[in-house]
Amino acid sequence: MADDYPGVDTFVEDTAEDIAKMEIRGAATIADAAAEALAVQADRSDAATPAAFRAQLRAAARRLYETRPTAVSLPNALRYVLQGIDGETVSELQESTITRAEEFQVDLEQAQERLGEVGANRLRDGDVVMTHCHSTDALSCVEAALDAGKHVEAIVKETRPRKQGHITARQLQEWGVPVTLVVDNAARRYLDDADHVLVGADSIAADGSVINKIGTSGLAVNARERGVPVMVAAQTIKLHPDTMTGHTVAIEMRDETEVLSEAERADITGGNPADEGLVVENPGFDVTPPRYVDAIVTERGQFPPESIVTLMRELFGDTTAEPWEA
Numbered sequence: 144m145a146d147d148y149p150g151v152d153t154f155v156e157d158t159a160e161d162i163a164k165m166e167i168r169g170a171a172t173i174a175d176a177a178a179e180a181l182a183v184q185a186d187r188s189d190a191a192t193p194a195a196f197r198a199q200l201r202a203a204a205r206r207l208y209e210t211r212p213t214a215v216s217l218p219n220a221l222r223y224v225l226q227g228i229d230g231e232t233v234s235e236l237q238e239s240t241i242t243r244a245e246e247f248q249v250d251l252e253q254a255q256e257r258l259g260e261v262g263a264n265r266l267r268d269g270d271v272v273m274t275h276c277h278s279t280d281a282l283s284c285v286e287a288a289l290d291a292g293k294h295v296e297a298i299v300k301e302t303r304p305r306k307q308g309h310i311t312a313r314q315l316q317e318w319g320v321p322v323t324l325v326v327d328n329a330a331r332r333y334l335d336d337a338d339h340v341l342v343g344a345d346s347i348a349a350d351g352s353v354i355n356k357i358g359t360s361g362l363a364v365n366a367r368e369r370g371v372p373v374m375v376a377a378q379t380i381k382l383h384p385d386t387m388t389g390h391t392v393a394i395e396m397r398d399e400t401e402v403l404s405e406a407e408r409a410d411i412t413g414g415n416p417a418d419e420g421l422v423v424e425n426p427g428f429d430v431t432p433p434r435y436v437d438a439i440v441t442e443r444g445q446f447p448p449e450s451i452v453t454l455m456r457e458l459f460g461d462t463t464a465e466p467w468e469a
């Protein structure tokens with residue numbers, strides 16, 4: 144692996160592995176870790192020339208980019224850092240990279256806080272939210288509502304196969320929010336008790352489609368049928384610039400062992416674990432069409448999904464190059 148990415152620091156390598164293994168996960172958290180990794184790459188660089196420095200940084204960005212395909216916050220973070228660096232000497236470039244990465248991390252934190260305040264306006268005292276997976280953007284809306292003195296309760300979907308609903312439940316419990324944990328299959332039944340569906344996003348497409356953890360689209364369709372509004376909390380780094388020119392968002396297919404252990408497979412196939420007649424599909428994400436989404440909440444205000452393209456044009460212009468082509 145190291146030979147494919149010459150001059151890439153071990154910290155970048157470790158961060159990339161952690162992202163790939165989902166020890167670092169969640170779109171905003173991944174973006175933050177990627178910016179940090181570029182800063183460390185710059186700080187530890189042994190490059191003798193500015194050109195060599197830039198080549199190492201581009202290789203580091205490529206290594207990080209190739210970990211997971213769906214959350215656009217990752218390439219957006221890499222692009223932000225790479226496009227902003229400036230300097231004539233290696234030490235100027237080092238300093239500039241570190242400053243730019245720090246700026247990104249501060250902006251990310253502030254954006255999430257502002258987004259939380261915007262989202263909290265949609266939550267009334269006593270409301271019940273139904274959550275899916277674990278999203279720090281979605282939770283920041285609950286946190287801001289609590290800070291404003293509102294009582295909020297939550298119905299938390301377990302979110303198979305990795306059960307990231309448990310992370311959400313733990314966080315809400317720490318904040319004193321009463322939690323009802325349900326298996327994914329029970330969501331429709333419990334929608335009658337919910338005032339909002341509140342989810343995050345890994346990417347938002349130019350037509351307002353929301354790409355989020357597998358199961359979001361079914362939840363949104365059921366919510367529409369039950370008359371429960373669907374609120375998507377997504378900082379603007381979740382906006383996918385390539386979709387403005389018609390590209391689709393790649394959906395990550397994950398390992399089958401997240402769904403079926405080897406022993407379970409053997410049990411189904413009668414002791415033949417290599418049986419090719421049994422295929423397990425494990426997509427990490429799905430696409431919720433804009434008509435099932437009531438509002439996309441960002442740090443710049445809330446938008447009907449159909450109008451998000453205006454914000455995308457303003458923020459990204461025609462930028463669609465790969466991060467290292469910046």
Ligand SMILES: O=P(O)(O)OC[C@H]1O[C@H](OP(=O)(O)O)[C@H](O)[C@@H]1O
Pocket residue numbers: 168169170171172276277278279280281307342343344345355356427
């Ligand atoms: O940026 P924040 O709001 O924290 O998370 C956004 C989304 O990232 C997660 O993906 P994964 O768990 O990394 O596959 C979930 O799909 C979540 O809704």
